[in-house]
Amino acid sequence: MTRLLHRSPAFPPPVAAESSGILIRTADGRAIIDAAGGAAVSCLGHGHPAVIAAIREQVGKLAYVHSGAFSSAPAEELAECLVGHEPGGLSHAYFVSSGSEACEGAFKLARQYFLEVGQPGRTHFIARRQSYHGNTLGALAAGGNAGRRAPYAPLLPESFSHVSAPNAYRRPAGTSEADFVDVLEAELEAEFQRLGPASVAGFVAETVIGATAGAMPAPAGYLAMARRLCDRHGALLILDEVMCGMGRTGTTHAWEQDGASPDLQTIAKGLGGGYQPIAAVLMREPIFAAIRAGSGRLWHGHTYMNHPVACAAALAVQRTIASEGLLDRVQAMGERLSQRLNARFGNHPHVGDIRGRGLIQAIELVSDRAAKEPFDPALRLNERVKQAAFDLGLACYPSGGTVDGVRGDHVLLAPPYIVTAEEIDRIVEILGEAVDLALAS
């Protein structure tokens, strides 16, 4: 008997009872390897004593204050920790409770910024078809996942338009990656011109595409190209690193590996590592300064903004990543994961692509490897892989999306940064078995 309305297609879903390290134990006694950290959330694994202690201490001292009236030490310290050294010029932050709220907040902050600086006509955002920015109506309108959008149409069609994502795997045949970036540049430039550059507030992109493409970094030069076009047209570059940020790719921000930094950035999952619901909007100094000089404060807000306990938890997570040297570990284990995936699936007839960065990697399943032909969506192959893996004791994150009518089945792996080499090997071994079982069923 359950009185919860569940998201899981399994009814009722298995009940998670306890967790530690990379293991989740169910109430009926199974031990499941958390190979995706939920959806790239649990970066420290489960039960880290330093984070638990920080939450206990903070909740006893100050559990909640309204951000319209108060600041708090943990919120100030977390902002200092994230942007005190001004990475890529990002200098200020505020905190919310989910990735969707952060993306909505970033779009609204961009709108407020242009109102403050006297450019009220900049109301439009260009985003990409293969993208996911959250499930609230504005964030859903920004994203391009046709399946998730369809039931809620009409969304906010006048605010967002879409260009192609930098899907190097499905780039036009015979095109080099460098040529492909030129093609995408021409398309983005044409979209600016179609809209009228003075009407565009921002270009929105995931640095590494997560849910709709399964760990897809952009080809070299792509992000720098987007930065250049935004600068040329006076629009903001808004990077959504909700999934790929905060160490997941082996650097704190994924954009550090792409040679360009954003004006506005969202982060979430690896920020609090799942210990508390927390996300953030990071901004460059001119945006902060325009708002301070203008109306003086952020117009947008939520009840749980800058939540003290969530901020204390995130601060402990970030300090632990630094003190335990986990970025180096992500790089080393990421290399191992890539090697093992290539060894296991490199010649697999139904694995078309193996991709990712650091500890966010994925395989793309195809019915015909040479033609890159996806499986019939009706087969729901990624869901079947997920179930087969779960039955074998592995939680992975199947992601699939329909983009321009093409559906791809991806299986995403995003294990905690503390994962060991032996655990990586075991994860890939079980995934291999699960893929073969799902294909045979």
Ligand code: PMP
């Ligand atoms: N942006 C990206 C890139 C995401 O991966 C997600 C969540 N998968 C979101 C936004 C939305 O975050 P949330 O589910 O916390 O609202």
